[in-house]
Amino acid sequence: MKKVYLCMSTDIIQTGHINVIEKAAELGEVTVGVLSDKYVAMYEKYPILPLEERMRIIQNIKGVSKVVVQNDIYYDEIIRELKPDIVIHGDNWTDGYQKAVRDRVIEVLAEWGGELIEIPYYKSSNLHLFENAMSESRGLPEVRRQVLRRKICSGEVFKVMVAYDGLSALLVEKTSIEKDGERRQFDGIWISSLCDSTAKGKPDIELVDLTSRLNSVNDIMEVTTKPIIFDADTGGLVEHFVYNIKTLERMGVSAVIIEDKIGLKRNSLLGNDVEQHQDSIEHFCEKIREGKKAIGSSAFMLIARIESLILDQGVDDALERAKAYVEAGADGIMIHSRAKSPDEIFEFADRFRETDKDTAIVVVPTTYNQVRESEFKEHKINVVIYANHMLRAAFPAMQKVVTSVLENERCYEASQDCMSIKDILSLVPVE
Ligand code: SPV
Ligand code: MG
Numbered sequence: 017m018k019k020v021y022l023c024m025s026t027d028i029i030q031t032g033h034i035n036v037i038e039k040a041a042e043l044g045e046v047t048v049g050v051l052s053d054k055y056v057a058m059y060e061k062y063p064i065l066p067l068e069e070r071m072r073i074i075q076n077i078k079g080v081s082k083v084v085v086q087n088d089i090y091y092d093e094i095i096r097e098l099k100p101d102i103v104i105h106g107d108n109w110t111d112g113y114q115k116a117v118r119d120r121v122i123e124v125l126a127e128w129g130g131e132l133i134e135i136p137y138y139k140s141s142n143l144h145l146f147e148n149a150m151s152e153s154r155g156l157p158e159v160r161r162q163v164l165r166r167k168i169c170s171g172e173v174f175k176v177m178v179a180y181d182g183l184s185a186l187l188v189e190k191t192s193i194e195k196d197g198e199r200r201q202f203d204g205i206w207i208s209s210l211c212d213s214t215a216k217g218k219p220d221i222e223l224v225d226l227t228s229r230l231n232s233v234n235d236i237m238e239v240t241t242k243p244i245i246f247d248a249d250t251g252g253l254v255e256h257f258v259y260n261i262k263t264l265e266r267m268g269v270s271a272v273i274i275e276d277k278i279g280l281k282r283n284s285l286l287g288n289d290v291e292q293h294q295d296s297i298e299h300f301c302e303k304i305r306e307g308k309k310a311i312g313s314s315a316f317m318l319i320a321r322i323e324s325l326i327l328d329q330g331v332d333d334a335l336e337r338a339k340a341y342v343e344a345g346a347d348g349i350m351i352h353s354r355a356k357s358p359d360e361i362f363e364f365a366d367r368f369r370e371t372d373k374d375t376a377i378v379v380v381p382t383t384y385n386q387v388r389e390s391e392f393k394e395h396k397i398n399v400v401i402y403a404n405h406m407l408r409a410a411f412p413a414m415q416k417v418v419t420s421v422l423e424n425e426r427c428y429e430a431s432q433d434c435m436s437i438k439d440i441l442s443l444v445p446v447e
Pocket of ligand 1: 209
């Protein structure tokens with residue numbers, strides 16, 4: 017009996033998949049390689065069902081003899097191991113990023129005289145309904161939260177980009193590039209107090225109230241499916257925080273970060289140039305404990321942000337606080353720094369990991385921006401937030417336009433730097 021191999025990455029089994037499996041079973045004994053979460057996420061969206069569940073479902077489809085994990089978008093390793101006589105696939109992978117994958121399958125199969133069989137890709141007229149349903153379920157609060165949790169556990173760096181309104185969120189949601197044979201995209205969205213305030217022409221001092229910030233959350237939720245990490249500043253009074261964290265959970269936020277400052281909060285990057293104070297460990301732990309008690313979803317994350325490095329209190333102080341905050345129930349620690357070098361962040365991460373292997377570490381490399389994500393991964397840092405770049409990029413472009421219109425007393429010159437109306441409209445989804 018011939019050995020037949022095929023790879024599946026889907027969450028939802030539909031007729032096209034069954035067609036491929038039926039055809040494969042006619043040709044021989046079928047092994048299905050189920051693509052691991054990391055690679056599904058890289059090329060499509062993060063799967064709703066984790067690998068184990070997808071494997072179990074596929075194992076139980078008639079005609080499938082065996083399932084294995086395919087740990088790369090490229091088939092090389094797994095097919096060299098299994099040496100199938102036939103690899104089977106739909107005929108819809110001859111362009112885009114899949115072309116390179118297909119070419120490599122043909123090349124590797126040739127090593128033992130294996131054959132690639134392609135069958136006509138079946139596109140159900142209702143496929144768009146499936147896709148819409150999938151997209152809607154990806155946007156559900158609980159699904160976003162699960163994705164954040166699962167991806168953090170995977171050991172890969174969870175990349176987060178700021179958004180401050182629907183349009184900037186759409187860019188974070190939709191932008192992907194292909195590089196070094198991989199598709200890259202952001203994993204989540206940061207709702208920054210700095211950007212929310214600045215976009216409203218207000219200082220970053222907890223002046224923009226929660227109701228107003230929730231409007232931005234709502235706009236962003238509506239047009240995206242990625243997990244949302246909300247910057248809740250200090251969280252305010254404990255008595256208020258227990259209500260506000262529930263509201264954020266209900267709104268669909270995936271994680272909330274509160275920082276251990278007290279009194280009038282100033283932006284961290286101003287450091288000790290302005291008056292700002294760190295909370296006591298006891299009081300901040302109480303806020304964490306009460307916040308955790310208030311939330312219902314086990315996937316929702318409360319992350320404690322440590323300002324010791326911002327306020328020149330040193331790594332020892334940050335580590336003491338991190339330990340206490342985790343004991344109080346924090347699901348993650350954000351360690352912030354305004355240094356140009358990442359040394360103190362790496363020292364913190366390495367020493368924290370000596371005793372705590374699991375708690376998520378979050379960083380915001382605004383000042384030590386030379387560090388690549390791979391280096392954060394080496395230091396077992398889980399989440400990297402690009403906290404303000406969208407807003408900082410938009411402002412100079414707008415400044416150039418207003419200056420140009422004043423200088424020229426017409427908008428012809430400025431129009432050269434503007435996106436066309438058609439293009440800007442095409443960014444926005446139409447039902
Ligand atoms: C924000 O983006 O609002 C932050 C990060 O809190 S920072 O501005 O660096 O303090
Ligand atoms: Mg902030």
